[in-house]
Amino acid sequence: MRAGVLSKDEVIEFLNENFINTWVPNCELGRIQSLREPIAKRREREGKSFDTSHPLAQAIIRGWKTGSKKGSPVDCLVMSSAFELMGRQMVNDLEKDSKRRELREHAYYLAFLQEALEGKQPGLGNLILTSENSSQSVLDAFRTPTCGRHDYTIAMIDATAFENGGTLTIDIEVGRGNSDGTFILVNGDTELPTTEGIPQEDLLGWVWSESGETGQITHRFDRGQFFKLGAIGHSNEGEASVNAFVAQISVGPADS
Structure with missing residues (x-):
């Protein structure tokens, strides 16, 4: 540079x-x-x-x-x-x-x-949603916790362009690997704990999706802001495992 x-x-x-x-x-x-x-x-x-x-x-x-x-x-x-x-x-x-x-x-x-x-936080969102491009998808993978630590896969969602708010919808499809997934939505500045659960007051929405299944999170917001989507795996097999997921993330009218 x-x-x-x-x-x-x-x-x-x-x-x-x-x-x-x-x-x-x-x-x-x-x-x-x-x-x-x-x-x-x-x-x-x-x-x-x-x-x-x-x-x-x-x-x-x-x-x-x-x-x-x-x-x-x-x-x-x-x-x-x-x-x-x-x-x-x-x-x-x-x-x-x-x-x-x-x-x-x-x-x-x-x-x-x-x-x-100017406070627009450029580069801090993985997915930038606007009225012209109000829907994007992310393909990633989540892991089961190791050594007692929660290792979240995180996608940042930039919805600051929607100054008057809207309805955030996240449609999730989990791969056919050995682990199920928990997906949580929090404000963009909320830190996800690595050793304990997330306080209820920090949760904007969440969904559990089993291997090969789908799930959805919806959240209404009244002003443009950043969101954080966290994904973590769960398995009954006792060994660390990884699974893929696709999340289709979109913003629609607040009354939709």
């Missing part, structure tokens, strides 16, 4: 006027599994440590798990002064995203930064 959009004067000026800018190598936070052991040995040898509990480090780690789960060597994360995520742009998607909006890369990157400052 330094030789691309970050070399443009107008981008540099906008960043310096509106942001505190820093670089944090993902490998230092343990994102690259193959480098964890060599880095740990280097720190031990040099007598240095890296505090991954720092709010900045924790915000970066949350950024990895938010929005698209595709890999990218560099993430541009926009955060508030309270370390809340405001936007995410993956360098691998920069060219594709700019072409989709018919902008040059530096102009698209500027638009991304401006939208983050």
Whole structure:
């Protein structure tokens, strides 16, 4: 990025006027599994440590798990002064995203930064729903819990374009693998616990779907917002298992 959009004067000026800018190598936070052991040995040898509990480090780690789960060597994360995520742009998607909006890369990157400052949370939703494109599908897989930890597969749903609200409908079809699935819907900023159940007051909707079966979640909302769909597997066989699912996600009128 330094030789691309970050070399443009107008981008540099906008960043310096509106942001505190820093670089944090993902490998230092343990994102690259193959480098964890060599880095740990280097720190031990040099007598240095890296505090991954720092709010900045924790915000970066949350950024990895938010929005698209595709890999990218560099993430541009926009955060508030309270370390809340405001936007995410993956360098691998920069060219594709700019072409989709018919902008040059530096102009698209500027638009991304401006939208983050305006609270539009660009890049934090896997599925962006609008009145022109009100239905999308996601194909993914869920896993049964391992070592007592709930490992949710998460899809972020961006319905901020529906300023006056609507009805969110999620039609789910589960594959024919060995595990059933539980699907839950919560607000976009709700954290899904890894070791216990979800508080009832956080649930917007949920459905249990057995292997090879279908299910549906509906939720009426009165203003545009982000939602989070979590999926986790259940099996009686005692071994970890994986199953696929397809979710068709759409927004219709509130009175539908």
